[in-house]
Amino acid sequence: MPTILHLDMDAFFASVEQASKPSLRGKPVIVGGLGARGVVSTASYEARRFGVHSAMAMAHARRLAPNAAYLIPRFEVYRRVSDEVMALLRELSPLVEPLSLDEAFVDLAAGPYGPALETEGAELARALGEDLRADIERKVGLTGSVGLSTTKFLAKIASEQAKPDGLVMIEAGREREVLDALPVRALPGVGPATEETLRRAGLPMISDVAALPQEELVHLLGRAHGAGVHELALGHDERPVVAERDAKSVSVEDTFEVDLLDRDHIVGELERLADRCVRRLRAAGRSGRTVVVKIRRFDFSTLTRSETLPAPTDDPLVIAQMARRLLDSVELLGGIRLLGVGVTGLADWTQEDLFAQALREGMQEEDDAAAPDASEDSEHEPAYGGPGAPRAFNPGGELSQRRWAPGQDVEHTELGHGWVQGSGVGRVTVRFETPGSGVGRVRTFPVDDAALTPAAPLPLVQ
Incomplete structure (x- = not known):
């Protein structure tokens, strides 16, 4: 059925x-x-x-x-x-x-x-x-x-x-009618390389693969891959629907518009990625034992480095510290175009981490020593770090440093909800409309206009 x-x-x-x-x-x-x-x-x-x-x-x-x-x-x-x-x-x-x-x-x-x-x-x-x-x-x-x-x-x-x-x-009963008209790329597991191998062998269509004896396909693609592709070409698929697909890893990465050259800048980006990775890890209710750092250099060569803990952790301090140590083992001369931080060996439990506790105590001592006199008043507004936020957008900093990204939700104190159409030369253009409204009007403001602030997205159906 x-x-x-x-x-x-x-x-x-x-x-x-x-x-x-x-x-x-x-x-x-x-x-x-x-x-x-x-x-x-x-x-x-x-x-x-x-x-x-x-x-x-x-x-x-x-x-x-x-x-x-x-x-x-x-x-x-x-x-x-x-x-x-x-x-x-x-x-x-x-x-x-x-x-x-x-x-x-x-x-x-x-x-x-x-x-x-x-x-x-x-x-x-x-x-x-x-x-x-x-x-x-x-x-x-x-x-x-x-x-x-x-x-x-x-x-x-x-x-x-x-x-x-x-x-x-x-x-x-309609399997052959449907499959015979399709190219081999429609088969799961057939990517560009396998497609090219089959094409050179004169097998561009699923019908060609289905007509071939399995032994010949195994010789061409290897035992496991060849047998699997042949079964699918015949329309046989015994894979069940699996309710829970257990993730093997959690990771984040960024490709930079301009290669990173300064080591302090690279470390700062790595720490930001480690923080994002931890937030994603915790949102999934998981922890992990192995921290992985991925680095793609200016010449497109890609390196990965990893380190494994005795027990799983979701501690941001531990993961960031391990990521920095892994970065130290890589030569960074020439520039970095991509950085990534990931955690593997996932578990749904954590163990109290004495190493993290020691790190925190050391950092607290440094903070206490460097803290300003208690009589000095100071305020700090945290930078925006919401899901999907563009990296260049930082409304938590000084207003003059604000940058607005196309598509971003905003709120104006008088005009209400809108979204950024574009920005540049000190100006930002906003269209004021909501999912349930008609086409909204467009207004332009200075990028540092205090009446304009980031906003949460609205539901699609209101």
């Missing part, structure tokens, strides 16, 4: 931005890193008509679609919407396997409709898929594409064929 459902939200990040900003609906929107080395995360369907796609260099995207709206990612909003969508999926079955914020498998047979599916079959499965799409649009105001089939592989192919905003079902 076609009881495996695959949901893929349509151009998710860009669609969220269009739903948030009435003036961008129906227009090309591109979300990603906006710097010289930025990469497209998601392009709306309007932008895809110009040839823009995910993983494309942002500089190339700007040449293809110079009049599109280019926005920073707002991960806080994307996670919130994703949670609402996943909650709808879990109403259909306890077996929900998220693949990312906008994509998941569901085993309908394991849910409350399982017994009815045995008797009503494909028609009930189709009705559940259509109801899901309607519920998603009602609850979060977005569209998703649904694929239904007998296996995860075929359900994912079906959702690809359903895009955008559709539903496709591949019933038992």
